[in-house]
Amino acid sequence: MKILLHMCCGPCSCYPVKRLREEGMEPEGYFFNPNIHPYKEWEQRLTTAKEFAAKVSMPMQADENYRLRDFLRQALPAEAQPNGRCHFCYSWRLEQTARFAAENGFEAFTSTLFYSIYQQHDLMKQMAESFAERYKVHFYYEDFRPGWQEGIDISHALELYRQPYCGCIFSEEERYSKAIRKQRKAAAKAAKAKRLATETAEAGAD
Ligand code: SF4
Known part of the structure; x- marks a missing residue:
């Protein structure tokens, strides 16, 4: 199956890529993360995602536009709702992944977001299912969270940069x-x- 794997970063891709290959799939990576700030951090995560893809011989594509202003324009009003900013953030990335998969001849898509133990898993699953329906492309669901530690171990073995916060400037502030x-x-x-x-x-x- 030709499957597009949305990559939020290199380290979070380690376990999902292993699992997809165990299931007989050869994923192609897709880096689309307008939620990562500031610029140097976004650049570092993009570089690490490419480094990971090269190390595991996985083809990948990346949206290399840094979109801080586009993100803020929509995230700031969303802050008025509980969890609104994160809902918007998941929705933007998952919708774009579904659209990209449909437009580029992939049979299915999934995301490394389903590996994170910190994100709102069930909400993201519902969103991905609805985008799959909208764009007429299959959403391959797997709960990758049981491989949390294994993914961390693989990322250390590959000597990948591991980020200290989720991504947006708000999460950076919350971290420090x-x-x-x-x-x-x-x-x-x-x-x-x-x-x-x-x-x-x-x-x-x-
Ligand atoms: S905290 Fe993480 S998921 Fe929430 S908006 Fe920021 S980057 Fe996105």
């Missing part, structure tokens, strides 16, 4: 800002205290 980490810790603590108080009140009512 002490103030945001402090806020999140306080919110988690407050939620835990609220849960315990509810449980105690419920136990008292029994």
Whole structure:
């Protein structure tokens, strides 16, 4: 089966490529990630994706346009909704992958996003299924998450650059800002205290 594999980066491609080959498929990689910022980081991830593809002899294509402004134009309004920015981000990348697959004669598509233990897996699956229907191309689904550690091990063996944050400038801030980490810790603590108080009140009512 001629299958297009959307690659969010090199390290996340390690396990999915292994699995697809075990299933008898020869994937072709496709790097389309307008969500990666700033420029040097996007360039580094693109270079690493190419390095990975060369090391495992996988053909790949890449959209080499850095699209910070296009991303922000749509991500900023989406921030008003809970998880809105990530929904927009998944949707853009999965739709473009489905469209590219259909326009370039692929029978199916999938994405290394289904390897991530940090993303909203079920939501991305629903989106991919709906884009498959829209563009009349098969979505090959596999939950690659069980191979999380194996993928990390392969990426180390191949000496690939591993990124320290998800991709967009917001996630970079969330990764490094002490103030945001402090806020999140306080919110988690407050939620835990609220849960315990509810449980105690419920136990008292029994
Ligand atoms: S956090 Fe990750 S998934 Fe969410 S918008 Fe940023 S790059 Fe995309």
